[in-house]
Amino acid sequence: METYGLEKLGILNAKAVYRNLTPAVLTEKALQRGEGELMDTGALVVKTGKYTGRSAQDKFIVDTPAVHDKIAWGKVNVPVSREKFNAIKAKICAYLQGREIFIFDGMAGADPACTQKFRIINELASQNLFIRDLLIRPTDEELAAFGDPDYTLIAAPGFKCDPEIDGTRSEAAIMIDYEAHMIIICGSQYAGEIKKSVFSTMNFILPQQDVLPMHCSCNMDPETKETAVFFGLSGTGKTTLSADPKRMLIGDDEHGWSDHGVFNIEGGCYAKCIDLVEEEQPEIYHAIRFGALVENVVIDPEKRTPDYSDSTLAVNSRVGYPVEFIPNAAVPGVGGIPKVVIFLTCDSFGVLPPISQLSKEAAMYQFVTGFTSKVAGTEIGVTEPVPTFSTLFGEPFMPLKAQVYADMLGERIEKYNTKVYLVNTGWVSGPAVDPKTGEKNKRMKLSYTRAMITAALNDAYAKEGVAFEHNDIFNLEVPTSVPGADVPAEIMNPRNLWADKAAYDEQAKKLAKMFQKNFEEKYPDMPENVKNAGPKA
Template sequence: MQHTYGLDRIGVINPEVVYRNMSPAWLTEQALLNQEGVLSDTGALVVRTGKYTGRAPDDKFIVDTPSIHDYIAWNNINRPISKEKFNAIKSKMLAYFQNRPLYLFDGFAGADELCRKKFRVVNELASECLFIRNLLIRPTAEELAQYGEPDFTILVAPGFQCNPQVDGTHSQAAILVDYESRMVLIAGTRYAGEIKKSVFSVMNYFLPNEGVLPMHCSANMDPVTKETAIFFGLSGTGKTTLSADPNRKLIGDDEHGWSSRGIFNFEGGCYAKCINLNPEKEPYIYNAIKAGTLVENVVLDEDTRHPNYFDSKITENTRAGYPIDYIPNAAQPGKGGIPTVIIFLTADSFGVLPPISRLSKEAAMYHFVTGFTSKVAGTEQGITEPIPTFSTLFGEPFMPLAPDIYAGMLGERIEKYNTKVYLVNTGWTGGPYGIGSRMDLKYTRAMITAALNGYLDDVPYRHDLRFNVDIPQTCPGVPNQILNPRATWDNKKSYDIMAKKVAAMFYENFKTKYPDMPEEIIEAGPRV
């Protein structure tokens, strides 16, 4: 009798075979045998995800039950679905799993053992099992032998398509999170990022009740002093790129918790964007794309199998998922100290925000809650050029609880530890998207290095009345003109008009979404 590792207890009956926690080489071989993908000339497994090349936010639902109803911030992102609909889709997915080979991975989320959760991911595809093996924390042989029951189970069946008329979904795809039964269903999409972000959403629901602030951020630290910094930002703002600093240890590139002991990574890997990947500008990411890495939607030369990272004909959102130890300066295990610096990353497509500015505690709270950026091409279905957006907490799609819960926890930590906070614009300068140019990465790196090393503590600042921030007037390695956005525009009147427009967007968004915020936080934002 074959071993099913207890899957029958959740209703997985009569699978053809269950493969548990197989090696990257084995999973790659199996994916090739299944014709799920091909190898690049570096040995990475390259797959195409079909219709869905990014997250499908309109297809995500939270199961609404009495025990969790009052805890969820219901809105047009946290959409409810009934327990009955969830159970009906689950039953059909379990039937779909019958007589199929299944690829099981049991892993952890949370490098801090005191906050760690056990996740069991049941995959239809070997390639997606490879992905989540890379992204979760991999148990040792001893930990696997003593794994026991998972805290949360995720069923992933991209080949199963929902019927919206019957199932109550919006399309063939569905990402359904049931916090009560501690289960996630992912159907109809091969985009592996849905698995990763489902894990994140679960952690974001449970950890605040344990006194831990979950954050959509990257983190790194000084290898000698252990001074720790965190980088908030939506996908495409530079979290992965800017935290992969050769002079610092990378704690993690996307998801972290902040406990009384310090920062810890939720993950055991990285999920980096590959579009326009340049080995000179981003050598760590470039060199991590090798055997054992899963690559999504990157175009390969048919003869040489060499990747063309500049070809976006499939999608702008090309991705690579690899273990964090593929980054040579990764901190192992993924833990750091109390952050001394917080960086808010925003990609301003209007080109009016300064490339770096210092924030007071109140301004930090304002910008954390506001989460202004531009969704960049490909990150979600249908995004083909930057679209300005306000994403609460720089991660609204993954935050199921009320924003003031997370914001309050961050504010308490900024005050308690006297953490410095900077707003960094990695978007456009010299004009808006289509006229100006994207901020030069070398200048952004120089500004962040200066902030982390204390070089901006004693330089002169200019207070910008419109955006209510303090702009440093000098920074090592950065031309002074770059620091003041108005100076980079040829037409200063056009800058003033655009800046007024953006400030009004901030004002209207905050007034609409957060009318009950304390007055001192409201007053710390941009002024109309």
């Protein structure tokens, strides 16, 4: 039996070792092993148990002299000793002895100059199917010549840490040793931990190759190849707005920006399923078919039909599938130099303009700030909008210091004359929920947002000579109209839509102060010209 060097890792006497099995065989194996069930479309459905999302507090980076000065240590990037890492790794390898082992050898980075080879070692056939969907799948020739991987990841959700003995916070641990090129994941069956660990690794590697890694979606014009990048945290519309039937989807989540252009780090997509409706997101809806892995979606036990509105198992229900399952996907996932960068935010305070054009310095400010906000009533005790600031629109996956990534973005904006816009997909006529009456206001119409973004992609604001007004509080340049679209001019300035102008001013200044406080606390060493490009309370 070929073991593909598992002994070197300390995994001995495996019951069986499978490498790069097909989706059909992996699905069959998962069903035989009781890991999941089929839904009516043929997709494999699993339950991930206790962990239905990423466990951010259980993520660690091995602190060694070679990486110590590069990492942005703190609450997100938590250090762990090499000794503790090796001790847990040894226990995981011992746990895997005598078990079936599933290996997937694949790549991250569609640009051959930046490609990294990853060997993923799984305890579960279903998780091996997932990562086969999400990474770039090698051809038969590439697999035959694969050789040694650049990084190895071991995922054993069945092994539980003992916090008192292992020094972890819980039974789960997600640990990366950048120097040893090794990743271990245990205690959690949520497959997103595997995907994001690969992304976190690429985010460490790529800047050293003068490539900007980005937590974003990306699409391009099928004829001109003009490319656009969409940054945004969960709920801002990143996936929805980048899935434009008139443009080709390069990828929905993770990309690199090199001197050649942009490229997808992945070979698949990982989309939310909650409240999924065919009419609203047909591409995702029809991608849930044989070969896809679905997590925590409730299935009718007899008909095997899904109920995407049922959040009993998880609000964060997900599906992973190859990017080829999307009809207008660009394969391989490469595009040109971005002509437009879109920062998406969902402002439940209701005060940010629906679209603003950013200078290089303002773009760097908004990039490191990574703002969106929670809606009142979404969590117990949340009675008013709550700001969320996630550095670089992906703080949990960015191991280096924020200025490293921000400087790279600024350099590219200047070098390629890339235009950057901040788009508010949230509320503009008042807060999401009126604090006095409890009434819900309406979110910005999706059709209006699409029209504003289309104008940005076509450079229509400049070509049509649209006038801009300066928003003094948020220090933003706001177009006064949307050329070629039936978008009411009055909505371009949210203050126009508030019945109580004084209430708008108070709410806007309140949010501006939150921006300032966050920036001063987290980025005291950022250049003054970047700091001055932010809101002015």
